[in-house]
Amino acid sequence: MPTLIAVLTVCALIASPARAQSGRPVVGVAFGGGSARGLAHVGVLQWFEEHHIPIDIAAGTSMGGLIGGAFAIGMSATELRALVDGIDWDTMFGSSTFRYQSIRRKEDARSYPSRLEFGVKHGIVPPTSLNDGRQVDLLLARLAGPYYQLKRFDELPTPFRVVAVDLTTGDKAVLEDGSLATALRATMSLPAIFPPVDRDGRVLVDGGFLDNVPADVVKHAGAAVVIAVDVGGMAGTAVDYSMFQLLGDAVDATMRAATREALADADLTISVDVTGFDSLDWRRADELIARGYEAAERRREDLLRYQLSDPEWQGWLAAREARRKVVIPQPSFLTTAGIRPADVVVVRRKLAHHLDVPLDVPALEHDLTALSGLDRYQSLTWRMVGEGDRAGLLVIGHEKRYAPPFLMLGFAIENATSQDFSVDVGARYLTFDTVGAGSELRLDGQLGTDPSATAALYKPLGGSAFFVRSAAGARAQTFDLVSGDSVIATYRERHLWADGGLGVNLSTDSELSGGVVVTRLNDAVRTGNPGLPDLSGREIGAHLLWVVDRQDSPVVPAHGTRAVAELSQTLSAPEVPGITRTNQNLTQAELHVSSFFSPGRAARNRLFVVLSGGTSFDDRPLPTRQFTLGYPFVLDAFRVGERRGDHYGVVTLGGARQVARLPDFLGGPVFAGAWLENGAAFDSHADVDVNTQVGFGVIADTLVGPVMIAGSAGVTGGWRTMFGVGRIFR
Numbered sequence: 101m102p103t104l105i106a107v108l109t110v111c112a113l114i115a116s117p118a119r120a121q122s123g124r125p126v127v128g129v130a131f132g133g134g135s136a137r138g139l140a141h142v143g144v145l146q147w148f149e150e151h152h153i154p155i156d157i158a159a160g161t162s163m164g165g166l167i168g169g170a171f172a173i174g175m176s177a178t179e180l181r182a183l184v185d186g187i188d189w190d191t192m193f194g195s196s197t198f199r200y201q202s203i204r205r206k207e208d209a210r211s212y213p214s215r216l217e218f219g220v221k222h223g224i225v226p227p228t229s230l231n232d233g234r235q236v237d238l239l240l241a242r243l244a245g246p247y248y249q250l251k252r253f254d255e256l257p258t259p260f261r262v263v264a265v266d267l268t269t270g271d272k273a274v275l276e277d278g279s280l281a282t283a284l285r286a287t288m289s290l291p292a293i294f295p296p297v298d299r300d301g302r303v304l305v306d307g308g309f310l311d312n313v314p315a316d317v318v319k320h321a322g323a324a325v326v327i328a329v330d331v332g333g334m335a336g337t338a339v340d341y342s343m344f345q346l347l348g349d350a351v352d353a354t355m356r357a358a359t360r361e362a363l364a365d366a367d368l369t370i371s372v373d374v375t376g377f378d379s380l381d382w383r384r385a386d387e388l389i390a391r392g393y394e395a396a397e398r399r400r401e402d403l404l405r406y407q408l409s410d411p412e413w414q415g416w417l418a419a420r421e422a423r424r425k426v427v428i429p430q431p432s433f434l435t436t437a438g439i440r441p442a443d444v445v446v447v448r449r450k451l452a453h454h455l456d457v458p459l460d461v462p463a464l465e466h467d468l469t470a471l472s473g474l475d476r477y478q479s480l481t482w483r484m485v486g487e488g489d490r491a492g493l494l495v496i497g498h499e500k501r502y503a504p505p506f507l508m509l510g511f512a513i514e515n516a517t518s519q520d521f522s523v524d525v526g527a528r529y530l531t532f533d534t535v536g537a538g539s540e541l542r543l544d545g546q547l548g549t550d551p552s553a554t555a556a557l558y559k560p561l562g563g564s565a566f567f568v569r570s571a572a573g574a575r576a577q578t579f580d581l582v583s584g585d586s587v588i589a590t591y592r593e594r595h596l597w598a599d600g601g602l603g604v605n606l607s608t609d610s611e612l613s614g615g616v617v618v619t620r621l622n623d624a625v626r627t628g629n630p631g632l633p634d635l636s637g638r639e640i641g642a643h644l645l646w647v648v649d650r651q652d653s654p655v656v657p658a659h660g661t662r663a664v665a666e667l668s669q670t671l672s673a674p675e676v677p678g679i680t681r682t683n684q685n686l687t688q689a690e691l692h693v694s695s696f697f698s699p700g701r702a703a704r705n706r707l708f709v710v711l712s713g714g715t716s717f718d719d720r721p722l723p724t725r726q727f728t729l730g731y732p733f734v735l736d737a738f739r740v741g742e743r744r745g746d747h748y749g750v751v752t753l754g755g756a757r758q759v760a761r762l763p764d765f766l767g768g769p770v771f772a773g774a775w776l777e778n779g780a781a782f783d784s785h786a787d788v789d790v791n792t793q794v795g796f797g798v799i800a801d802t803l804v805g806p807v808m809i810a811g812s813a814g815v816t817g818g819w820r821t822m823f824g825v826g827r828i829f830r
Contacts, residue, residue, distance in 0.1 A: 127406050128157035128323025130366065131164030132313035132359065133306065134331035135290070135379035136388070138163025139184060140372045143392025144329050146177035152413040153406050159261035159274075159317040161307040164329070165287035169280065170243055172253070172260035174424030181389065189382040192235045193764040199652035199660065200470040203611050204540065204558070210654045210827060212508035212528055213805040215767070219502025220529065228295040228501060230765040234472060234479035236294065237285060238465045241481050244281040245461065246425035248484035248491075252277045257420040261321055262287050263307035263314045264297075272310045273302060274317055281483060293765060295478055295498070308332075312359045315366040325406065328366035331374055331392070332359050368402050370395050380764045428459050428484060429491035439497040442537050443474055447495055454493060468495070473608065476500065476532075505531035511804060512548075512826030514740075522578070524548035535559055550577045565605040569613060572598040579724055580741045581628070589628030593724060596620040610648040617641050621674060623724070632723060637674030639683065643667065655801040655828065656756055656771050657696040658703045664692045681720045690714035690727070706771065710734075710752040712779075720746060720783070729781050730820075732828055736777070737793040737812035737820050743781045750779030756799070768801030777812075791816070799828060 131141050141164060148155065160168030170180055198209055217227050244250075253260045253276045262275040262283040275283040278300070286297040286304035297304045311317065315328040363369055372395040377388060396403065408416060434451060436444050450467055454460070468480045478498045485494045510526040526546035534541040539559040546552045554573030561567060579591040601615015623635040644667045651660030666689070673683040693711040698704075712734050714727045727748040730740035734750050754775030761769050774796040782788045797810020808824045 125324035126156045128318035129155045130315040130318045130328045131160035131168035133162025133308035136382045137331045137374045139388040140331045140392030141167040142180045143389040144396045147396035152408045159314040161263040169284045172256045172258040174257040197472040201473040206649045212510040218507040220505040233294045237481035240281040245428045257423040264304040267303040313362045319365045328369045331372045431493035433492040522549035570600040590626040592626040594622040614644040639673045640671045655806045658698045661695040686719045704758040706756040713749040716746040737814045745781030746783045748781040752777045770800040
């Protein structure tokens with residue numbers, strides 16, 4: 101008998117998705133929006149399954165669209181809970197693709213670590229949103245992958261509607277056909293948080309502004325009984341007057357007003373008590389799911405009116421399962437949309453191994469994330485397409501509307517002593533293809549303690565890994581002599597310089613380059629008596645630089661190693677009469693290595709090693725070219741400039757633990773850490789004085805860049821408090 105019921109049910113649903121078997125009323129559910137609070141829908145669905153309450157039609161808005169859509173494609177409450185538990189919310193909303201970027205993009209991110217990226221394509225404008233949505237796109241592509249031939253959402257295991265808002269008309273948009281992934285992405289596109297979705301000539305955003313609990317949509321789709329699930333929060337809660345919380349409260353108030361109107365079409369409303377939860381509480385999924393279950397239980401008597409008998413329930417489940425698709429076919433060809441011709445070659449080369457083999461979705465997602473290093477695209481996603489009897493892989497690129505060119509802003513504060521701070525504000529203009537495909541032009545400017553201006557041009561040689569690079573600029577730098585906790589003298593360097601050379605990209609995260617730099621010096625004493633001469637003239641030098649950067653963050657990485665090695669040779673320099681030290685024929689080498697790893701699976705703990713060292717070989721440079729200690733993790737209990745030498749070496753071992761996290765979209769993790777440093781700066785082996793220091797502090801990954809508050813103490817005496825905004829690890 102259950103088999104016969106299942107067959108009849110399938111036939112009935114195919115003929116008319118709104119019809120239900122056994123003459124019972126068609127039950128429809130409207131899944132409301134509420135950002136993270138929408139996770140409570142999973143608990144409601146769990147209660148429905150346990151008590152055999154069918155859902156014949158569904159509609160969803162915002163997070164209700166995602167949960168409702170995942171249910172509509174055939175997922176059970178157990179599968180939905182597993183899906184939610186498997187999401188790395190830090191990755192989902194952190195929008196960090198640093199580890200996949202090319203070596204040059206990593207240089208940009210380290211020099212300007214702010215999370216805000218401005219564009220100059222149509223004037224100076226901020227990014228479209230705080231999050232690029234690329235991880236959400238990949239999640240939705242994975243869910244919708246088997247349904248690539250879907251014509252209408254009525255063909256899903258549970259007929260479904262998605263609600264969005266069309267910004268071009270200001271009207272509600274009810275989506276019921278086409279790409280399921282883009283429909284779900286549209287309803288989740290809360291303005292300023294995620295970019296809008298362009299679909300069928302419309303610009304679509306989160307539907308919660310006009311229809312946060314789409315009971316009317318469910319009713320219009322043919323439901324005889326409409327059950328609305330409201331997770332949007334309760335009115336009458338206390339108002340938080342902080343800027344971002346006020347913005348969130350204003351959005352919530354707008355959606356509550358839309359909810360009150362929409363609920364007029366509901367026959368039964370399940371109001372989830374989300375008191376104590378805000379819209380960004382993604383990591384409290386278990387609690388929210390429990391709240392959803394409790395809310396359904398409170399309406400137990402009303403809901404049990406629609407309960408099915410065991411045979412009817414098994415038939416209903418069988419009908420859903422019969423319409424479900426779980427297999428993604430093996431792609432035999434690759435095509436692209438929205439990707440520039442010059443980048444299509446790169447995409448095809450990177451993804452060629454996914455053709456003519458069973459599709460490995462996690463590996464495909466990894467490769468698409470790696471391709472984000474192209475930096476032209478807001479996101480890269482995929483879906484399957486059909487061509488006759490063949491299935492293919494379509495890679496879709498969404499170009500950044502505001503860039504390139506890019507404008508990066510930086511703000512740096514660093515203290516040399518407890519009273520003396522350096523403050524600099526900088527900007528970088530970056531544009532592509534200035535003198536041919538693959539070329540880049542950087543224009544840098546900095547105001548503050550150490551002002552500078554630089555123009556740099558990079559151009560690949562044909563299609564090879566080799567490139568030419570040239571740069572020119574002017575800079576002024578303050579050179580402090582420190583005694584105790586005071587600056588006793590200041591020396592000011594002013595340089596005009598030009599650099600040119602060749603290089604080779606050894607891989608996407610490593611390069612080797614060399615060149616010749618010509619500098620016009622004009623150095624003079626500014627205050628005190630640093631014991632340095634006024635100096636002017638021309639200096640010519642050559643340098644060889646090797647960089648490898650395999651870390652996954654420019655702030656506090658979880659994994660990876662970064663190494664910078666430089667060999668320089670001064671070919672000519674101004675003479676300084678009466679001083680034994682000279683930069684003439686000066687040869688120097690310097691190496692910086694930092695390596696991070698995270699024990700355990702949670703990656704909350706970080707261990708790191710920092711190695712720094714340099715030598716002037718047998719030469720004795722002027723003090724301005726000696727190696728200086730006092731920077732973070734390089735014997736930082738010393739004031740910057742307090743210790744210097746012709747040679748130096750420092751080994752630092754440390755650990756950090758994530759102790760907090762800034763609100764999603766406004767920052768990242770906050771770490772508390774401690775480190776042990778050993779090393780010295782010296783002029784000869786005879787005067788090596790090894791110093792041992794212990795440091796501890798807090799580093800926060802904020803919207804404007806890393807912020808560090810720390811202290812360091814020497815075992816034999818000395819103490820320094822550090823405060824810095826901007827680059828931490830050099």
